[in-house]
Amino acid sequence: MPQPSLKLNETTFTVRDYDLAATLGCGQAFRWELRQGRWHGVVGGISLELWQAEETIFVRSAAPQTTWNWLADYLQVHADLAAITDTFPKEAPMRRAVAACRGLRLLRQEPWECLASFILSSTKQIVQIRQIIARLCERHGHPMTVRPGEAAAFAFPTPVQVAALSEAQLRDCKMGFRAPYLRQTAQMILANEVNLDDLRRLDLPSARASLLGFPGVGPKIADCVLLFAYGFPTAFPVDVWVMKALRRSYFQNRRVPLAQLRYFAASHFGPYAGYAQQYLFHSLRRSEGKKLSP
DNA sequence: TACCAGGAGAGCG
DNA sequence: CGCTCTCATGGT
Numbered sequence A: 001m002p003q004p005s006l007k008l009n010e011t012t013f014t015v016r017d018y019d020l021a022a023t024l025g026c027g028q029a030f031r032w033e034l035r036q037g038r039w040h041g042v043v044g045g046i047s048l049e050l051w052q053a054e055e056t057i058f059v060r061s062a063a064p065q066t067t068w069n070w071l072a073d074y075l076q077v078h079a080d081l082a083a084i085t086d087t088f089p090k091e092a093p094m095r096r097a098v099a100a101c102r103g104l105r106l107l108r109q110e111p112w113e114c115l116a117s118f119i120l121s122s123t124k125q126i127v128q129i130r131q132i133i134a135r136l137c138e139r140h141g142h143p144m145t146v147r148p149g150e151a152a153a154f155a156f157p158t159p160v161q162v163a164a165l166s167e168a169q170l171r172d173c174k175m176g177f178r179a180p181y182l183r184q185t186a187q188m189i190l191a192n193e194v195n196l197d198d199l200r201r202l203d204l205p206s207a208r209a210s211l212l213g214f215p216g217v218g219p220k221i222a223d224c225v226l227l228f229a230y231g232f233p234t235a236f237p238v239d240v241w242v243m244k245a246l247r248r249s250y251f252q253n254r255r256v257p258l259a260q261l262r263y264f265a266a267s268h269f270g271p272y273a274g275y276a277q278q279y280l281f282h283s284l285r286r287s288e289g290k291k292l293s294p
Numbered sequence B: 001t002a003c004c005a006g007g008a009g010a011g012c013g
Numbered sequence C: 001c002g003c004t005c006t007c008a009t010g011g012t
Helices: A020-025 A069-075 A081-085 A092-100 A111-119 A126-140 A159-163 A167-171 A176-190 A204-211 A219-228 A240-250 A258-268 A273-287
Strands: A010-014 A033-035 A038-043 A046-053 A056-061
Touching (some): A020 A046, A081 A273, A092 A240, A111 A176, A126 A167, A167 A176, A219 A273, A240 A258, A240 A273
Antiparallel strands (some): A010 A056, A033 A038, A046 A056
């Protein structure tokens, strides 16, 4: 029998070195919206509301839960951030980047949503990626249970749902030339050509090779999925921002071939290079005055 | 108005 | 292999 006194749709996490706003707003995930001081989003098919006060993260969900382990994993609240940043190279550029976004965590996202989202990310600004994904979810995702008075929320469309859409329907979500990539990727998953859950048990090169088999997935997007969904700590996505940060801090601002930057990154930043990458990315975007959260 | 965006793929020599 | 061009759309 349910016990009415238990608040099964609320919990809290006690955290140290955690900046929820930086973590949810830094461009690793695209569905979190800040409304009246609280972050609204969907994890594991559950509509959530998160906010932080000092060392506590408050959680409210639309549906009651028997465990919150899945959310602790997504938010990576138990990761030892100090131990991670201690592995970074002891040098001025990394110290500055860490100081500029202390408390930023890498999330552990769901593979399909992460893969699909980054297929839609290529040569798009983060604000536009958010818009495309929001439209895709509103039009084609399953409507979710929300708390009374809350705005409507939608699940991220499943591979089955995306595979059933026409290219024109996807293009109506403003994803442009990425539409056939997303559609074909969904169809490949539906046909079980690649099982995203199986990638969890592979080593980094094997998992990367599998991801590169999807249309619209090259080295950069593959590394994003390896880092943000599968948690491979050395995956190191190099986009235009990271490229600029690396050139500025390590190559006297000279133009450097992409392959050379990747080689440098793989040999220089240590066992949590992917974390280092996100600090370089976010600190540069912050210093350039980007609007990082809505 | 130009230029650019968390790139990838195809065509070329 | 490395280079260049194209792809679609909207922010700045």
